[in-house]
Amino acid sequence: MIPELGQFALALALCLALAQGVLGIAGAARGDRIWMAAARPVTQGQFVFVAIAFGCLTYSFVTNDFSVSYVASHSNSALPLPYRIAGVWGGHEGSLLLWMLMLCVWMTAVTVFSRHLPDEMVARVLGVMGLVSIGFLLFMLFTSNPFLRLFPIPPDGRDLNPLLQDPGMVMHPPMLYMGYVGFSVAFAFAIAALLAGRLDATWARWSRPWTTVAWAFLTVGIALGSWWAYYELGWGGWWFWDPVENASFMPWLIGTALIHSLAVTEKRGSFRSWTVLLAIFAFALSLLGTFLVRSGVLTSVHAFATDPARGVFILIFLSVVIGGSLLLFASRTARIGLGGGFEPVSRESFLLTNNVLLAAATGSVLLGTLYPLALDALGLGKISVGPPYFDAVFAAVMAPALFLMGVGPLARWKKASLPDLAVRLRWAFGVSVVAALLLPFALGQWSALVSLGLLLAIWIAASSVVQLRERVRNAASGAGVWARLATTPRAYYGMLLAHLGVAVFVVGVTLVKGYESERDVRMGPGDTVELGGYVFRFDGVREVNGPNYVAARAEIHVSREGKTMTRMYPEKRIYRVQNQPMTEAAIDPGFTRDLYVSLGDSLGPTQWVVRVQHKPFVDWIWGGCLLMALGGLLAASDRRYRVASSRAREQAYAAAPAR
Amino acid sequence: MMRYVLITAFVALVALLGVGLTLNPREVPSPLVGKPAPNFQLPQLHEPGKQFSQKDMLGKVWLLNVWASWCVTCREEHPVLVEFAKSGAAPLYGLNYKDERKDGIAWLKQFGDPYVLSAYDRDGRIGIDYGVYGVPETYVIDKKGVIRYKRIGALTPEILKNKVLPLVAELNKG
């Protein structure tokens, strides 16, 4: 009964999505106030029904209703309750429902937080999102229904993939989807502006907080995925340039470009059509990611089980949504120009360079991800693109972008002077060069790459200090330093924090790449191995029972200079239902290093292969991502986005004749 | 100018992805179709002492269905097989793949046994010869022992009606 209720709720949600699309877009086109006003409650109604459907599926999981095929495939009665709930998004159908729920959350947020926007704009935005929602609901109902029944009813379920039975995995998809789907808001604002025929600063200002929040979620989502891979896959890697990782990384890169481009459009009115294009691309790449993950065209540890009908559906959906947007774009913009005059040395041109670099990075990731598919499609053989390609290209493209992060925020709009910038930044530059040259010696061994990475990270941090100092000094005189700091807008602090996050991230990547070490050894009771100044002693293995697995758990005693530091317990688990072995690494985290021990194969009753790893500063990678996301949230919470500050301008917008 | 480049690039991308979709390795027709069914000699599931070989079936048109008690899709497919067995169109044999003997027997007891008998391939070695990518899979084998059709994934009533039954009827005539 409950699953049928869920399915019925989805069908009703589809009807409301249709209504939302029509009322919003046609209402705005006809200038019909009543239609436009109706879009809001219809959107909220859709949210209620999708939430009911989601609740029904969760209920089926919690109550172990194995008559539902999806539950039988992704759960088991021995599965602990939190994982049964997380199992809701443990497979294709349920994760799509989660995706849909997120879309509804975003749409409802638009209805709630956009009261100060002109009705026409809101109606168009909701209309566009309604159309997106129709696509996903149809996709779910026709090819991926999570409520299908199974007969005869199996006595127990097939269990959730053991890899997914983990707290990180519980949070990773919701965060990632919040980001992916969040870009649909930026997309809807861009399309709404195109439909209205008005690409101007007001549109950019409305769109900014939404884009920034979506970007922050995506940042957290990607970081969680990377962290999960690090401790759950068991071998200490944190980024594999796997096609599915790339699929989430490309929208992030374009989203980052979009955030910066939106700033220029809002402040200076330049880059208008470029910004719209980025908004379309960010969402297009989110959809492309969905396609790559769910259609089975690419192979990856993350890919869902495949069904060609699904691939065809998403491909058609992608062509309609993105092809349509591009056609609309082509018909509404005279040319893809930059607009607004500015000199080659100016904040605009620095931001433009940053945009070009980010776009180039996205392009090279896209090339590496799709090229194997292209060769296969042309029958030229099977290939894969190695991580060294991505590493090399990425470092080369990002280094100048990181350097510009120090300069851009200090440069004037329209026209800046290089000598002037050089004078203002000379201390920051001096400090970072000296520190970058000397620090590697303190850490062990000097290498050019480590030095370069540190240079860029310290440069970003030092120039941020200069930026804040100048900002305070140039603020209205009279008040004290603290008062000036307090009046500095949150958006500014948000930017600084996010940029510092990048610096922290770069430190983490540089040092872990430069100084990490590992050893694979055969160990029996009492054997020791030394790594990074730590001595690891193998104290034997015993059997332990988990709720739905059995494990061999080793005890490793870790000491440094004769003093006991900690004990670590890596496991080799066998999950009973799927009879799948899993390496559960033991990690001793620290501010300056992680110790990482994993258990390989058993070589006899007491002998095991053991891998020990020493990973300096690895946690800074995720810490940096967290800072970036916090910076984004801080910036989005700036007053000026919340208060209907420039009512007059918006009134003027509403009053102007639409074309 | 720029916008035409954009749209052309997008169309090219969609075309590429479209071609990519058709490459799904599970959907490629099996190279085994038209070839003799690989040899095997396996103990039966219910009677470990007795053997079953594809040679026993020479002179008959028959179906070989690969299944396992741990496979959820098999459970969905099962009622279709039971119906098929009742129709008596062709004898249906099972290949119990990478399973525990007791689990397999219990499973058939619970859901009904549509098979004349099931061969027991615990290590999945015969499955490898037959190019089994996943479970379930079904083969139609003719009187000379040649594989004439292979289905990867569950059989559905439509596939039975449109593909399997006409093929069996035609093979029986010949």
Added chain:
Amino acid sequence: MIAGGVAALAVSAALVLSAFQKNLVFFFTPTQVAANEAPQGRTFRIGGLVAPGSVKRRSDGVTVQFVVTDTAQNIPVVYQGILPDLFREGKGVVTQGRLGPDGVFQASEVLAKHDENYMPPEAADALKQAHGNGLNAAQKTLVVPGSGR
């Protein structure tokens, strides 16, 4: 400025493409490797099944030898390190590395298949091709006694 931009773009495109060329990893089946179609001294991947009974460890416990087969041809592989959880005899595998002059594949990476219902399509492809070419060879290789699971 425009000329400078175009020049910079051209240089970076050239850099990207050369890095790209260097890092393409081609995939070969054991049959292709046996026919000397695979390049010597360059990294590539081979895929197929781990031949039952072929996995042996050297005394250091960390070096592993096994045979990758597409049921028509066998390629011996040596790998130093920890094998993935799902690596098992009789299961699909893809390994990346170089072919030594002695015909032994020196693997730097071993990727095992992900779950019971999934085989890396590359490995599946290798098997399909081999089946197309030599079914009888297939039977000879695979009736090797050994532990399957």
